[in-house]
Amino acid sequence: MIFQGVILLLGFGLLIKGADWFVDGASALARKYNVSNLTVGLTVVAFGTSAPELVVNVFASIGNHQEIVVGNVVGSNIFNLYMILGITGLIAPLVVQSSTVWKEIPLSLLAAIILFILTFNLFDEGPRMLSRLDGFMLIFMFGVFMFYIYRQLQNENVEYELSQHQLSTLKLWSLIFFGLVFLIFGGKLVVDNAILLATSMGVSEKIIALTIVAAGTSLPELVTSVVAVLKKNNDIAVGNIIGSNIFNIFLILSVSTLIRPITYEPKFDLDLYVLAGGTLFLFVAMFTGQKKRLDRWEAGVLLISFLVYSAFLFMNE
Helix, strand or coil: CHHHHHHHHHHHHHHHHHHHHHHHHHHHHHHHCCCCHHHHHHHHHHHHHHHHHHHHHHHHHHCCCHHHHHHHHHHHHHHHHHHHHHHHHHHCCEECCHHHHHHHHHHHHHHHHHHHHHCCCCCCCCCCEECHHHHHHHHHHHHHHHHHHHHHHHHHCCCCCCCCCCCCHHHHHHHHHHHHHHHHHHHHHHHHHHHHHHHHHCCCHHHHHHHHHHHHHCHHHHHHHHHHHHCCCHHHHHHHHHHHHHHHHHHHHHHHHHHCCEECCHHHHHHHHHHHHHHHHHHHHCCCCCCCEECHHHHHHHHHHHHHHHHHHHHCC
8 A cells, every 4th residue: 555655646746747847848839939928828837737637537537437537626626725725825815806706716616516517417317427518518618718818818918937948949849748758657657546545445436536636636736826825926826726626627527528428426416515615615705804815714714624524534435
């Protein structure tokens, strides 16, 4: 079991480093051909932050490990919302923009609600599942979200600090190639060893996906948000988490579903309730105390709630 845990950590390391190298190489390539910062941000950065979840889910879908497919997305979103915002909010109160309060947070809640509704197969009496048609609906919503982000960034004239120095053609293609290799190899290690670890511990793939796998694939978001709040870029810390949660449902799950329809286990309903409840709490927190701010005590509530939720998962396994 220790060996499997070590290999799992190695897989997470490869995923994160692979995403980092891919983003550096791809952004340098984009700059080489005079692609705008806005386009780079919408494509390369978006893919880079979601790459670990995406690669893990692709391998899980191909291998028909459906509890990992759903558990990784829902678990990552819960980890992002409760654990990462809890930690960063304790470091410093998080002040956010009006657009985050009135648009992104409600959209994140809507994404969870849409996912929950789609699992019910309203026009089919068979088992609850996410069909390829549901996948197309999710990816359509992802397109709508990307158009919204495009308009937001266009209005704000955002500049991305990506690979400002010029890289040689050999180096940038090496970064892209080895970044993809690390992503693929790391994703395979994570899925295979998560399954072995679940078997050796005598717990379900669902628990491993909701906790260990979800936390591991969310490490880039954790690092990004902590660094952002230490640099007093609070809106980036919150926006990174909310945007990632929307990405995970609309993009990662849609790709997974298009590869293989997912039979949805009703036992995930509780986890979706936890996700929706936490998102609603975050929205309400924007109006209690100082407006448009997550106070330290509210961050503490999120963090404690996550610890209680994690303990509940293992106690009821």
